[in-house]
Amino acid sequence: MTNEKTKATEEQLLYAKILSxxxxxxxxxxxxxxxxxxxxxxxxxxxxxxxxxCWSMKAKDFMHELGLPHGWNWVSLAGHGDYLNYVxxxxxxxxxxxxxLAILPILIRKKETPYVIIAILEVLVLVLAxxxxxxxxxx
Amino acid sequence: xxxxxxxxxMLAAFAAFGSEGATxxxxxxxxxxxxxxxxxxxxxxxxxxxxxxSTTAWWVWPLxxxxxxxxxxxxAVLGGVGGGVLFVPIIGGFFPFHIDFVRGAGxxxxxxxxxxxxxxxLKRNLASLxxxxxxxxxxxxxxxxxxxxxxALPANVVNTMLGxxxxxxxxxxxxxxxxxxxxxPRQDNLSKALGIMGIYREESIGQDVEWHTHRTPGALAxxxxxxxxxxxxGLGAGWANVPVLNLMMGAPLKISVATSKFLLSIxxxxxxxxxxxxxxxxxLMVVPSLVGIMLGSLVGVKILAKTxxxxxxxxxxxxxxxxxxxxxxxxxGIWP
Numbered sequence: 001m002t003n004e005k006t007k008a009t010e011e012q013l014l015y016a017k018i019l020s021x022x023x024x025x026x027x028x029x030x031x032x033x034x035x036x037x038x039x040x041x042x043x044x045x046x047x048x049x050x051x052x053x054c055w056s057m058k059a060k061d062f063m064h065e066l067g068l069p070h071g072w073n074w075v076s077l078a079g080h081g082d083y084l085n086y087v088x089x090x091x092x093x094x095x096x097x098x099x100x101l102a103i104l105p106i107l108i109r110k111k112e113t114p115y116v117i118i119a120i121l122e123v124l125v126l127v128l129a130x131x132x133x134x135x136x137x138x139x
Numbered sequence: 140x141x142x143x144x145x146x147x148x149m150l151a152a153f154a155a156f157g158s159e160g161a162t163x164x165x166x167x168x169x170x171x172x173x174x175x176x177x178x179x180x181x182x183x184x185x186x187x188x189x190x191x192x193s194t195t196a197w198w199v200w201p202l203x204x205x206x207x208x209x210x211x212x213x214x215a216v217l218g219g220v221g222g223g224v225l226f227v228p229i230i231g232g233f234f235p236f237h238i239d240f241v242r243g244a245g246x247x248x249x250x251x252x253x254x255x256x257x258x259x260x261l262k263r264n265l266a267s268l269x270x271x272x273x274x275x276x277x278x279x280x281x282x283x284x285x286x287x288x289x290x291a292l293p294a295n296v297v298n299t300m301l302g303x304x305x306x307x308x309x310x311x312x313x314x315x316x317x318x319x320x321x322x323x324p325r326q327d328n329l330s331k332a333l334g335i336m337g338i339y340r341e342e343s344i345g346q347d348v349e350w351h352t353h354r355t356p357g358a359l360a361x362x363x364x365x366x367x368x369x370x371x372x373g374l375g376a377g378w379a380n381v382p383v384l385n386l387m388m389g390a391p392l393k394i395s396v397a398t399s400k401f402l403l404s405i406x407x408x409x410x411x412x413x414x415x416x417x418x419x420x421x422x423l424m425v426v427p428s429l430v431g432i433m434l435g436s437l438v439g440v441k442i443l444a445k446t447x448x449x450x451x452x453x454x455x456x457x458x459x460x461x462x463x464x465x466x467x468x469x470x471x472g473i474w475p
Contacts, residue, residue: 005347012264012268015268017258019254019257019261020258023258030429031426037423038201048197048198048423052195052200055235055236055424058237058239058293058294059239059243059290059414060239062418070418071416072416085422085425089425093250093408093415095404095408096404112334114332115272115333118273118276122272122279125283125409126409129410129412134283134287134413135287135417136417
């Protein structure tokens with residue numbers, strides 16, 4: 001039997017709620033875009049036979065060989081079957097930042113100063129990782 | 140266990156297929172000259188794998204990935220391990236994809252599993268946000284460093300290190316003790332300042348269990364290493380998170396397992412971004428693997444009720460050891 005003491009906190013429940021909806025939206029997006037990709041309804045930037053001959057290359061060489069864009073430049077190719085799949089992938093990868101931003105006001109209201117600072121730092125770390133500023137050594 | 144035997148047979152078939160591909164590569168050089176044999180140097184093992192891959196219709200690969208990851212999902216649940224830790228050594232060792240893409244997919248597979256499990260664990264107050272938030276900051280920052288270093292290293296070095304890491308994980312999994320309710324005599328100052336504590340309903344004993352942690356600074360330092368390894372190898376890090384949260388910090392086992400699972404959603408996110416931005420994510424690999432492992436996990440949960448988990452755990456450990464050994468030998472050039 002659950003009592004008040006054993007209940008999850010307000011911020012924890014909000015985090016869970018966003019994560020729950022977001023995960024299923026993200027997964028449904030991924031499956032839909034993948035269907036459009038593999039059925040050829042939307043033509044890919046990299047044809048399947050070409051992809052197959054290059055997927056054993058290092059990622060950096062793969063991108064260079066096929067002349068593919070780095071970082072967020074994929075957005076300009078989102079109309080193609082392969083790059084459309086990035087919408088779901090990026091959505092799922094961005095979900096944690098949304099959850100952190102959503103619980104920040106609650107943490108501030110509860111005057112949980114250490115957690116406010118840590119949450120802000122986490123958002124900054126994730127945004128930095130997502131920004132594409134951090135790169136593996138040049139070609 | 141039939142699924143384990145099935146998976147081993149499939150992997151052996153793929154290993155043999157890879158060797159045939161290597162032999163065929165010489166004869167098929169002309170066909171592939173325009174692509175794989177370009178100005179960009181490709182290591183011999185990768186070249187052989189490309190040749191093997193190009194003799195097979197493209198759609199076979201996502202289909203086989205789906206089947207293998209489906210079985211993997213069942214085994215992961217039955218063996219009590221994360222999907223990511225099985226995915227990277229098995230797919231990296233026996234499929235033609237470069238280890239960069241395998242790690243990118245591995246991170247997303249672990250991330251999706253964690254995102255799917257997270258809400259339920261948080262709502263039931265088994266995963267603790269108070270425990271996860273400080274740990275996640277350390278682990279996710281370190282994971283970025285690991286991902287950057289991992290993507291910069293050559294494949295043979297990554298495979299050698301991955302194989303060694305997997306064998307180490309097997310040793311940890313086989314020997315690490317667990318404690319349902321560790322004794323925490325005194326909460327340390329950092330844990331007190333952060334208020335890392337909680338209370339949850341333990342249904343197995345019908346009581347509310349209060350918990351807090353100790354040795355927090357040392358544990359946070361350990362999460363630097365765990366995060367770095369997770370980012371570098373694209374592994375979920377449950378194998379390391381749970382012992383540190385449980386045995387080092389003194390969180391109850393259920394809280395440790397649940398918080399670890401949720402924690403991966405943050406740690407793996409930061410590393411996944413580095414792989415996405417570095418072009419190391421192939422949708423053709425990611426989506427079937429992710430769906431396969433998630434569906435397999437659902438089936439695994441149903442099978443779990445009717446099986447003896449302990450014997451299966453040892454089979455999974457054996458499979459993991461075999462995959463780790465394969466990565467190590469591949470990296471060293473002994474079994475290319």
